Amino acid sequence: MTAQNQNARQHMVFAIVVGEHSGDTLGAGLITSLQKNHPNAKFIGIGGPKMQALGFESLFAMDELSVMGLVEVLGRIRRLLHVRKTLTDYFTSNKPAVFIGIDAPDFNIGLELKLKAQGIKTVHYVSPSVWAWREKRIFKIAKATDMVLALLPFEKAFYDKHNVPCTFVGHPLADDIPMQSDKALARTKLGLAQDKKILALMPGSRGGELSRLLGDFFASAKQLQAQDSDLVFVAPMISEQRVEQFNALKAELAPDLAVKVILNQTQTVMAASDCLLTASGTVTLEAALIKRPMVICYKFSPVTFYLARWLVKLEWFSLPNLLANKSLVPELLQKQVCPDNIVPLIKERLYHDQSQLNNSYQSIHLQLKCDASEQAAKAVLAVLSKNPS
Incomplete structure (x- = not known):
């Protein structure tokens, strides 16, 4: 390798865009693995605090992309289009070795399509739910990406059926979470009683989720407390903003309910709990890996639900049930989310x-434990080696 090639290798630029906290975790793991081969590489795009702690340069706040639901996206469309155009122009002028879109498919797939047309290699990390709804998106994904990195085994089978390049890398959460989570140790860390039943209230990481779910969560908690006065409630929150929103809604809806709010220790809270009342999403996979029973709730805005129900083809919507291919944990959707249920x-x-x-x-844990960040980094570097600049 010449000195010039060595220098190019060491100063390689990886562009990454993530849209929420779970993507930030995936991005941080990927960056850590890529840095082993490229210790002086530059990482730039949109990332959260975990990625930024590793030297990532974020051109916009990650929260810009944290929008959920069809109607909610329409309300932010002008801003989202501005962010995407800015990134397209920036990466077209400052070409990275590869662009990696992590989740946020409605934003990232469109961006990947534009960048690939400019000769930039593209990878999409976390398959969109094309196997669940809007199946024809797979043709756009094929045009937009050089490789899809799938976290779940049934996703790769779907891509293989359509001859779209895909690598199953496993799930980083399965690598990070121990096979057995110590409940007593978690309670000691959080200062929680060892001899009480503990229920975690987990209404999600987005403001819209909290506003839609917390009324029913609080009403249910009050009924449960009336039947068991020793029952303890805890609520893990992902940010100070969500803590403020949670406390404001509690003051309005359940001022007398005792709930210990805990910031940035979600997995420890889950390990300390006997059961979880949770929103849908990646957190349900975390709960399954931590081995805690749960009840999963999902509420869209009414218009989003009306549109989605004609498009979604799944028997289940939660990851534990999809991975088990059976009804492993109860799911409540829309009007089913109520204290009576x-x-x-x-x-x-x-x-x-x-x-x-x-x-x-x-069984789920063993299936997904594959050293995912290392596998993802290898797949990204393989894309580069197959198509040298």
């Missing part, structure tokens, strides 16, 4: 043996 499901899981459920969780 939530309370008996929580009681069943709080006060009855869950060992059979844990066996299923163990």
Whole structure:
């Protein structure tokens, strides 16, 4: 290798765009693995605090892309288009070795399409749910990307069927979370009682999720507390902004309910808990890997739900059930999210043996534990080696 090539290798630029906290975690793991081969590489785009702690340069705040639902996206469309055009212009003028879009498919796939047309190699990390709805998106993905990195095994099978390049890398959460999570140790860390039943209230990481779910969560918690005065409630929050929103809604809807709010320790809170009342999303996979029973709730805005119900083809919407290919944990959708449904499901899981459920969780954990960040980094570098600049 010549000195010039060595210098180019060491100062390689990786462009990455993530849209939410789970993507920030994936991005941080990928950066750490890429830095082993390229210690002086530059990482730039849109990233969160975990990525920035590794030297990532974020051109916009990650929260710019944290929008959920069809109607909600329409309300922010002008700003989102501005951000995407700015990134397109920047990366066209300052070409990276590769662009990696992490999740945020409605934003990133369009960006990848534009950048690939400019001769920039593109990778999409975390498959969009094309196997669930809007299946024809796979043809746009094929045009937009040189490689899709899939976290889940059934996703690769879908891409293989359509002859779209895809690598199953496993899930970083399965690598990071131990096979057995120590409940007593987690409670000691958080200062929680060892001899009480603990229910975690987990209404999501987005403002819209909290506003839609917390009314029913608080009403359910009040009923449960009336039946078991020793029951303890904890609520992990992802940011100070969500803490403020949670506290404001609690003051309005359940001022007398005792809830310990804990910032930036979601996995520890889950490990400390006996059961989780949670929004849908990646957090449900975390819960399965931590081996805790849960009740999963999902509420769209009414218009988004009306549109989505004609498009979604899945029997289940949560990752534990999709991975198990059966109804492993209860799911409540839209109007089903109410105390009359939530309370008996929580009681069943709080006060009855869950060992059979844990066996299923163990199988999921083993299936996904593949050293994902290392596999993802290898796949990205393989894309570069196949198509040298």
